[in-house]
Amino acid sequence: MMLENERLVLEFAGAEAGARAVFLTGSGTAGMEAAVLNVLGEGDRVLVVDGGSFGARFCRICGVHGIPHDAIRLAAGRQIRQEDLAPFDGKGYTALLVNKHETSTGVLYDMDSLADFCRRNGMLLVVDNISSFLADEFDMAALGADVMIAGSQKALACAPGVSVLVLGPRALERVERNRPKTFYLDLKAALADGARGQTPFTPAVGILRQIHARLESIAAAGGAASEIRRTARLATHFRSGIRGLPLEFFSENPSNAVTALHPTNGISAYDVFLELKNHHGLWICPNGGELKDSVFRVGHMGALTTADNETLVAALGTVLGGGGTDPAAGTPGTRMANP
C-alpha cells in the first residue's frame, strides 16, 4: 500500500525520474519543518515569499533553526511581481521557500516567474503545495522544483495528521549529506525504509489507508488533472453564484482551493461566519488577526457539490442582505485585479 501511495503521489506531482516521496506523521507544518531541516543548513542564504501567515511560518521555522533568511514581504492578497523579485536577483541566495497557495488570503503565486528566478540564480526551490496539491495545476519537473510538500487534510480531503514530501534528485543529495538536529524528522531513515514500503516509526495507519483509497479513486477518475478540473469548476460556479452580493474578491489570482471575500456593505466578515454557523448550520472559514473583520474564506476542496454552493450562496444572500444570484448585476467588485 505504501509503495502505491508513493507511486501515485509522484505521478500526481509530476515529479521527475529519481524523485522520492515520504509520508510523515504530523500535520503539514511538520512537513515544512522537515523540508527546511533536511534540505537546508546554516550555510544557505534563504529567501522566503512572505505574503501571509504561512509565509511567516516558513520565516519562523528558519529562525528557530538558525538558517540565514530574508523575506520578500507582500501585502495580503497580492500576487508576486518582477519588481518584488528584482532587488534579490544576483545577490547570492541559495534557496527559495514559497507557499504556492498562501491559504490565509487565497492568493496563488506565479510559480513560473519564481521558477525562472530560481533557475537564473541557481537556487533550490522548495514549494509548500499543502493547500494546492490536487486543487491547482502543478508540474514539479517542468518547474524544476526540488521539494514539494502536501498534507492529508486539504485537497486530499482525508483526516489531518500526515504530511507528504516529494524530493527531487538535488534535494535527495542534500538529505543524504545533511546532519539535521532532529531525530524524528530526519528523512534518511524515512527514505531508506520507504524503499520497501515501510516507515521508521509507527505511522498514522488509518490516515495512510484513507490516502491510499483517495489516491486510487482519483487515479480511477482520470488522475490529478481531472480532480483539479473538478475543483476549478466548483470554484467558478461559486464565484459566479455570488454575483450581485455585496462582496469583493480579496486576492489577486485566487487558487481553485479557496475564495477569500470581503463584505462591502460594512458587515464584519467575522459576523458573517458567526451568522452562517449559528443560524444556517454552515461553516465557512473566518480569518484571524488583522483580517478578522474584513475577510472570510470559502473552501472548494473535498466532497462538495454545486448544490452545496447554491445552499451557501442563498444563505450568504440572507446574511448580507444582498439580492442573491442576479446575473444582471455583473461580477463582484474586486479589491485589486479581477480574477
Ligand SMILES: *Cc1c(COP(=O)(O)O)cnc(C)c1O
Ligand atoms: C494548511 C497549511 C499548512 C499546514 O498547516 P497544518 O495545520 O500544520 O496542517 C501549511 N501551509 C499551507 C499553505 C497550508 O494551507
